Amino acid sequence: MPVTVRSFAKINLGLRIGAPRADGFHELLTVYQTIGLHDIVHVSATRGTGIEIRCADPRVPRDESNTCFRIVEKATRVLGAKGRIVIEIDKRLPVQGGMGGASSNAVAVLLGLERALKKVLPAAEKLRIAAEVGSDLPLFLVGGTVLGVSRGEQVYPLQDLPAAACVVVTPEVGVSTPQAFAAWDRLCDAGREPAGLRPAGQPRAAVPTQSPNTSLAKLTVTGASDRMVGLSRALSAWLSEPYSGAPFGRGRAENPLLALVRAGIKNDFEEVVFPEYPELGEAKRALERAGAKYASLSGSGSTLYGLFASRQAAVRAAGKLRKQGWTAQATVTLTRRQYWKRIFG
């Protein structure tokens, strides 16, 4: 019998991009939040050898470029497990990106694999393997509201907050994450001139040429670290508010997640993604017009989400957005407890 696992999506409640690193990644500070939308994966271990991926969606690769394939390779090696591993992915999440679908699928497969093989990897080992496969896999080993630092792969559970209603909009646009990071670097190099997402060879706007070292120094010393500090202060103030003796602000009377997004967090990717894909900026404005208390791009997109005051308001807004031609779904954020309760449920 295959093991069935729900593979939940995430959104980013704020994301700050820091300095580029020598390993090709960027420093990052973000708050991940798991949500109720999900794919379903089935994992079975049979006689034979190899890894087989089955999925009706032709956009999902079946070879080692699939994160599920890579995580099984690594985990079976560490576990010394033999046999043929068959993975079936029932794709319900949009493949557009920003919701960590492929990363979540891989973690769900890892958890399913442990059950299928009746073997358990130590938690720290699972986190290590997940981080090797991609920066936003480890968050799915924590669930709920999660702080992500370093390149996003170092994760820390934040307070488990009550669920908040949200609407996810998924325009039919594919945004390349590496290109979005590169566009951010060009934007910083150019002194905040819109550079767009085009590769360096085809600049959209004139970008002053600088040596990589100069731009690195500029980012490290000024913009990059300031932005990271700004978000960390906002987060820290929000986290300590209930304990600091300060009178509860307007925020705490409402859902704490809404209080968090009011604390001044934002997603840096909006600055490079919206100029290149105006449709995504329009989707954010449509969410706001539909009553979102806060709307933002998730990750590097193309997913956008809005947080709403109530479930009814979210359902109404999703209906309204669909009538306007957007692909929109109402859902809820998942607390850590709900995430783990439902994952095998």
Ligand code: C5P
């Ligand atoms: O880790 P992941 O496979 O998701 O990263 C995809 C690409 O995104 C990396 O190869 C890198 O170009 C870029 N990236 C980055 N900084 C991060 C995370 C990802 O530059 N913190």
